[in-house]
Amino acid sequence: MQVDRSCVVSSAWCACLILLFSTLGTRVSEVGGTHQSIPPSVVKLWASAFGGEIKSISAKYSGSQLLQKKYKEFERAVRVDEIDGLRLVKRLADDMEEMFHKKAEAMKRLVEAAEEAHLQHEEDPDLQYEYFNAVLINEVDEEGNSVELGGEFLLQPNDHFNNLSVNLSLSTVQVPTNMYNKDSAIVNGVFWSEALNKVFVDNFERDPSLIWQYFGSAKGFFRQYPGIKWKPDEHGVIAFDCRNRKWYIQAATSPKNVVILVDVSGSMKGLRLSIAKQTVSSILDTLGDDDFFNIIAYNEELHYVESCLNGTLVQADVPNKDHFREHLEKLFAKGIGMLDIALTEAFNLLGDFNETGRGSECSQAIMLVTDGAVDTYDAIFAKYNWPDRKVRIFPYLIGRESAFADNLKWMACANKGYFTQISTLADVQENVMEYLHVLSRPKVIDREHDTVWTEAYIDNTLPQAQKMDDGKGPVLMTTVAMPVFSTKNETRNRGILLGVVGTDVPVSELLKTIPKYKLGIHGYAFAITNNGYILTHPDLRPLYGDGKKRKRKPNYSSVDLFEVEWEDKEDTLRNAMVNRKTGTFSMEVKKSVDKGKRVLVLHNDYYYTDIKGTPFSLGVALSRGHGKFFFRGNVTVEEGLHDLEHPDVALADEWTYCNTDEHPEHRYLSQIEAIKLYLSGHEPHLQCDKELIQEVLFDAVVTAPLEAYWTSLVLNKSENSDKGVEIAYLGSRTGLSRINLFVVPDELTNQDFLTAEDKEGVFNADHFPLWYKRAAEQVPGTFVYSLPFNSGSENKSVVLASTAIQLLDERKSPIAADETLTAHMY
Numbered sequence: 001m002q003v004d005r006s007c008v009v010s011s012a013w014c015a016c017l018i019l020l021f022s023t024l025g026t027r028v029s030e031v032g033g034t035h036q037s038i039p040p041s042v043v044k045l046w047a048s049a050f051g052g053e054i055k056s057i058s059a060k061y062s063g064s065q066l067l068q069k070k071y072k073e074f075e076r077a078v079r080v081d082e083i084d085g086l087r088l089v090k091r092l093a094d095d096m097e098e099m100f101h102k103k104a105e106a107m108k109r110l111v112e113a114a115e116e117a118h119l120q121h122e123e124d125p126d127l128q129y130e131y132f133n134a135v136l137i138n139e140v141d142e143e144g145n146s147v148e149l150g151g152e153f154l155l156q157p158n159d160h161f162n163n164l165s166v167n168l169s170l171s172t173v174q175v176p177t178n179m180y181n182k183d184s185a186i187v188n189g190v191f192w193s194e195a196l197n198k199v200f201v202d203n204f205e206r207d208p209s210l211i212w213q214y215f216g217s218a219k220g221f222f223r224q225y226p227g228i229k230w231k232p233d234e235h236g237v238i239a240f241d242c243r244n245r246k247w248y249i250q251a252a253t254s255p256k257n258v259v260i261l262v263d264v265s266g267s268m269k270g271l272r273l274s275i276a277k278q279t280v281s282s283i284l285d286t287l288g289d290d291d292f293f294n295i296i297a298y299n300e301e302l303h304y305v306e307s308c309l310n311g312t313l314v315q316a317d318v319p320n321k322d323h324f325r326e327h328l329e330k331l332f333a334k335g336i337g338m339l340d341i342a343l344t345e346a347f348n349l350l351g352d353f354n355e356t357g358r359g360s361e362c363s364q365a366i367m368l369v370t371d372g373a374v375d376t377y378d379a380i381f382a383k384y385n386w387p388d389r390k391v392r393i394f395p396y397l398i399g400r401e402s403a404f405a406d407n408l409k410w411m412a413c414a415n416k417g418y419f420t421q422i423s424t425l426a427d428v429q430e431n432v433m434e435y436l437h438v439l440s441r442p443k444v445i446d447r448e449h450d451t452v453w454t455e456a457y458i459d460n461t462l463p464q465a466q467k468m469d470d471g472k473g474p475v476l477m478t479t480v481a482m483p484v485f486s487t488k489n490e491t492r493n494r495g496i497l498l499g500v501v502g503t504d505v506p507v508s509e510l511l512k513t514i515p516k517y518k519l520g521i522h523g524y525a526f527a528i529t530n531n532g533y534i535l536t537h538p539d540l541r542p543l544y545g546d547g548k549k550r551k552r553k554p555n556y557s558s559v560d561l562f563e564v565e566w567e568d569k570e571d572t573l574r575n576a577m578v579n580r581k582t583g584t585f586s587m588e589v590k591k592s593v594d595k596g597k598r599v600l601v602l603h604n605d606y607y608y609t610d611i612k613g614t615p616f617s618l619g620v621a622l623s624r625g626h627g628k629f630f631f632r633g634n635v636t637v638e639e640g641l642h643d644l645e646h647p648d649v650a651l652a653d654e655w656t657y658c659n660t661d662e663h664p665e666h667r668y669l670s671q672i673e674a675i676k677l678y679l680s681g682h683e684p685h686l687q688c689d690k691e692l693i694q695e696v697l698f699d700a701v702v703t704a705p706l707e708a709y710w711t712s713l714v715l716n717k718s719e720n721s722d723k724g725v726e727i728a729y730l731g732s733r734t735g736l737s738r739i740n741l742f743v744v745p746d747e748l749t750n751q752d753f754l755t756a757e758d759k760e761g762v763f764n765a766d767h768f769p770l771w772y773k774r775a776a777e778q779v780p781g782t783f784v785y786s787l788p789f790n791s792g793s794e795n796k797s798v799v800l801a802s803t804a805i806q807l808l809d810e811r812k813s814p815i816a817a818d819e820t821l822t823a824h825m826y
Contacts, residue, residue, distance in 0.1 A: 058783050058801050061725050061742075063709045067805050068781075070702050080631045085607035086584060088518060089620040092525060093611050095513045099209075100480070100614050103503055104451045106203040106210060107482045110196060110501040111449060114215060114484045117195035118498055123188055131190045133181060134172035134230040135238065149181060153227060159667065161211065167227035168204070171197055171214075174222040174230055176241045178426065185219045189498075193223055200225035209661050210503060215484070216242030217499040218252075218437060220430075242500075243433050246288055250452040251481040251500040253439045255290035256363040257313055257353060258283075259346040263370035263398075265299045265337030272398045273333050276369045278425055279396050281325055282432040283367055287316035289455060289531045289558070292359040294349065295324055298342035299335035313353045317531070317558045339373055340380060347384035350391060361390070363439060368395040368411070372404030376411060385415055393417040394435045441495030444485045453614050454479045455533045456507055457557045458542065476507045476542055478535060507536045511765040512656045517692055517734050518630065521768050521776045522591065522602055522623040530615040532560050532578050538766040539564040565589075573606055577617040580610035593770050594760060600777060633698030637679050640697025643704040644672060644736075652735030652763035657696065658688035692734060699732040706730060710740035717742065729754060731772060735763045750798045775802035 059065060130149060137153035140146055153172070155165035173190050175181040193215055200213050204225075215223040222242040232238050242248055260280055268276060280295060287293055292313035295305040304310045305327045314320050346366045354361045373395075385391050393415035395408035400423045412419040418438045420431040443450070456476050481502035485495075514525045526537040534540045542556035561574045568574065573585045585606040590599050605628070608619040622628055643649075651657060651671045658674035660666040663685055666674065675696070678688040710728050717725075726748055728740040739754070752758045760770040767773075771786075778784050783803045 054785075054801070055783060057725065058803070061710075061713060061728055062803065063706045063728070064781075064803055064805060066705060066709055067703065067730075070705060071805060074633060074702060078631050078633050080629055082629055083518065083520075083622065085605055085620060085622050085628075086582075086609075089525075089607040089609050089618060090582070092514060092620065093609050093618045096510060096527075096611050096616075096618060097613055099509070099513060100453075100505075100611065102207050103210070103480045103505055104482075104613065106207060106213070106503060107451065107480055107501050108449070109203060110199050110213065110215065111482050111484050113195055113199045114193065114498065114501065115487050117192045118484075119487050121188070121192035125184045127184065127187050127191060129187050129191045131187075131194075132170065132172045132227060134174040134224065134228065135232065137172060137227075137229055153229075155227070155229065158226070160208075160661070160664075161226065161228075164228060169197075169201065170227045171200055171223050171225040172227040172229070174224065174238065174240065176220055177232070177237045177239070178430065179220050183219075186217075186221050189217050189219045190221060190223070193217070196223060197225070208663055209509065211506070213501070213503045214242075215499055215501050216245070216248045218243070218497050219499075241429065241433075243436070244285055244429070246454050246457070247452070247479040247481040247502045248500045249286050249436065250288050250290070250454060251450070251483045251502070252436055252443075252497055254363045254443060255360040256287075256292075256365060256439065257350055257359040257361075258287065258291060258293040258316075258365050258367060259313075259349055260293065260295045260367040261339075261342045261346055261369065262295060262297045262305075262331065263299075263337050263339075263368075264297045264303070264331050264333050264335075266334050267337070267371055268333040268398070272371050273331065275398050275422055275425055275428065277328050277331065278428045279369050279398070279422060279432060280328060280367075282428050283435075284316070284321045284325065286432065286436060287321065289315065289317050289529070289533065290360075291316040292353065295328070296342060296345060296349075297331055298338060299333075300338050301335075302341060302345055303331075305331070311349060311352065313349070313359060315531075319558060337370065339368075339370070340375075340377055343377055343380050344384075347380070347391065351384075363442075364391045365417070365435070365439065366391055366393050367435070368393065368408070369398060370395070370408075371398045371401065373407040373411070374404065376407050376414075378414070381411075381415060389416050391415065392438065394438070395419050396431070397421040399423060437497055440483065440497040443483060444495035444497055447485065449482055449485075451613070452481050453529075453616065454481075455529050455531070455557050456535050456540075456542075476536075477504045478507065479504050508765065510536055511654075512659070514765075515689065515692060516655060516763075516765065516768075517695070519620065520623055520628070520630075521733075521773055522600070522604075523621055524766055525618065525620050526561075527611070527616050527618045528561050528574075528577055530578060530580070530617075532562070532574050533557070534559050534561060534564065535616055536766075537561075537564055573608070573619070577608050577610075577619060580617055582609040584608075593773060598774075600773065633695065633702070635698050635701045637697065639701050641676060641679065643700040644675070644697060646700075646704070646707055646738075648707050648738045648740060649700060650737050650739070651696070652737075654765040655692075655735045655763065656689065657692055657735075658686055660686075662687055696732075696734045696736050699734050699736045703730060703732065703736070703738055706738055707740070714740070714742060727753070731763065731769060737763075753798070771800055771802045775804045778804060780804040 130151070132151065132153055133149035136147050136150035138146075138155070139150045146152060153170070154167055156167070157163050158166050158168065175186060179186065196215055203213060204210050213225045217223070220241060220243060222240070230238060260283060262276055262280055264273070284293070293316050294309060294313050297303040297305060305324055343366070350364050350366075353359055354364075381393075393411050394417045395412055397405055397408055397420070402421070405419075405421065409419045411417070416438075418434055420434055422428055422431050442448075456478055458476055479502050481500050483500050484498040486498055488496075510527065519525065524538045527535040528537075529535060540559055542559075561577070562568060562571055565573060567587050567589050568585075573587075576583055576585070585608070586604065587606075588601065588603050590601055592599055603624045604621045605624060606619055606621050608617060610617045649672075655671075657671045658666075658669075658678055660669050660671070660674050666683075666686060669677065674686060675688065675693055677683045678686050678693070706728075713728075725742045727742065730738040741748075754762060760767075762769055774784050774786065781803060783801045785799055785801045787799055
């Protein structure tokens with residue numbers, strides 16, 4: 001590939017044609033069939049003739065010369081600006097901070113309402129209360145009467161909630177299948193938490209961009225707004241328990257260091273060992289990326305479950321937890337249990353790890369999974385843990401026997417922990433959760449309403465996630481959550497956690513705050529967590545497969561920045577962003593396009609800063625030449641609107657010209673309709689990107705002559721001339737496009753071209769189309785021709801040709817437009 005590094009690409013248009021060269025394949029096959037030797041000079045002559053013909057057709061139908069001439073007329077009125085990358089990333093971070101702050105403020109209002117409602121509520125063990133159970137609403141019995149905890153619940157499809165049927169006035173309550181939905185504790189909690197309905201509605205009215213809001217109770221029930229019906233799986237079960245979700249665990253507890261001791265002595269054979277393994281696995285479910293852990297099995301000897309990680313703790317990310325689960329299955333029971341050596345090792349391990357400065361010295365725990373203890377081992381606790389008791393002990397007694405329960409209870413009470421007995425596999429999940437309430441006590445007593453943000457994830461357990469997002473698959477999101485505490489005087493010193501409130505923020509919402517037109521053709525923005533995991537990045541691909549069959553990749557939520565920005569061998573960029581610094585960094589990169597089939601070599605300048613009030617850092621990558629400059633044109637509003645409303649004009653679906661999600665009355669407006677309304681000045685509540693709209697109007701005026709030009713070609717085209725031409729297409733730096741069909745839609749060779757199915761061929765929130773990128777890398781004025789990689793195995797294929805229109809300036813030479821041609825060959 002030839003790349004003209006001397007020109008500065010700040011923007012581009014691209015016209016695209018589909019041509020059919022049916023005669024070319026026929027002639028070659030006929031000559032080849034004679035098995036005669038063809039002189040090289042003849043082949044060269046053919047190539048020259050074919051090249052000249054396709055170039056002539058490309059120039060004719062693209063209208064590239066007309067567009068270049070039009071730009072010459074506007075050259076003096078155009079201003080070229082250099083983009084200040086550091087200033088840009090700081091501005092974007094401020095915009096994201098404001099958006100995140102609005103979500104956090106909504107959660108604070110829920111916390112205040114929940115704590116006040118609980119304060120005013122008197123617990124009544126005999127309380128009878130009919131609430132809207134999310135599974136039972138609108139269900140009737142054989143006689144047609146509403147079932148208990150059901151009742152008529154109005155549900156209407158709502159496009160803001162992915163066209164799911166919801167109730168915007170009320171919430172519904174989900175209770176895990178393994179819990180009794182009329183248990184006194186649940187009924188009392190549901191009763192006082194009804195007060196949240198009013199706040200849910202008020203939050204949504206204040207910030208219409210909010211989606212799901214919810215309260216996860218420490219008792220196990222889950223209140224969700226807007227109200228929605230839940231459906232059990234094919235086995236009649238709903239496995240969802242809000243207390244197992246990352247947002248709940250992160251909000252309820254602080255980062256912690258945990259050592260899990262598993263008894264594998266001979267008495268643990270059979271069912272007990274199976275329960276023990278499931279208990280350890282459930283404990284791992286409650287650990288997050290900010291936690292550190294290790295697992296030690298013991299009998300008369302110590303056995304680190306992962307022998308390569310002796311004497312240290314590891315981060316509780318998904319790959320590490322899955323790795324340890326695999327090794328858990330290899331455990332077998334034999335010998336005698338020597339708990340004293342196991343406890344000693346656990347205390348030494350925690351002490352040594354604290355000296356490394358990693359993890360959390362403030363919250364430490366030893367989880368003891370055993371079928372009994374013959375002693376209280378007070379001498380060990382006196383040596384390592386008393387009097388400060390910095391390490392809490394959580395014994396899990398496995399099995400129905402209670403002979404050694406007293407010793408384990410004493411250990412828990414003497415070390416600020418909690419004792420639990422697990423008799424069956426069905427008891428595991430509910431009993432494991434108890435330790436979280438104990439670890440949350442310091443936060444409750446100190447009234448630490450910390451706002452937590454999760455890493456990006458996909459939650460397929462919720463009913464709204466079961467609905468595919470327009471066939472694109474489940475939605476990637478982050479969650480903001482805050483803990484809710486009991487403020488009653490009689491419970492204040494005991495530290496009672498009532499639950500956690502939260503709301504989801506789709507990653508697509510973050511992309512809406514990023515002006516793609518400002519980042520250039522190859523530029524992009526990305527964000528990572530304080531652990532270095534990607535929140536959003538163009539190269540983050542959490543799903544595999546096509547359409548609705550797409551599935552989550554393993555460890556999709558813990559993809560580190562160095563895995564996509566792999567040219568940063570020293571992790572300079574990653575470490576600076578993890579440490580929440582502000583600065584710049586440069587390196588040469590190889591960017592794959594066309595699903596990894598093609599590679600572009602670029603030199604990127606990175607700019608980064610932290611997003612205050614969150615654990616996230618934001619980065620912007622600008623490619624030298626293509627992303628460092630931006631040109632501005634100026635036309636009157638009247639001129640721009642006149643040419644913007646032409647039927648051949650469209651705007652990029654995923655770009656935000658005006659925020660039509662902010663207020664319900666704007667949600668049915670197209671972007672062009674919203675721009676017209678904004679420019680009329682009659683709608684002060686409509687928020688729009690003034691600069692982007694000005695450039696869209698400029699693009700509309702400059703490219704307007706193409707409509708008449710293409711129309712004249714259609715009218716003057718004879719039946720046999722240039723028969724292969726199917727589409728002329730133009731796309732601009734501002735996402736504006738013009739399209740002209742030379743055949744009826746049913747005759748198009750590539751039905752997916754320029755549709756949502758052609759993901760790399762259309763303007764997206766995080767990248768320009770592939771044909772746009774390739775044309776911009778070539779010498780302006782020349783055409784780039786490309787064939788699909790599967791063309792060799794098919795009888796026909798589409799050839800795409802594109803060219804860039806150059807805007808000249810005394811100091812710089814920005815690309816003003818791209819022209820693309822596509823041909824179908826037999």
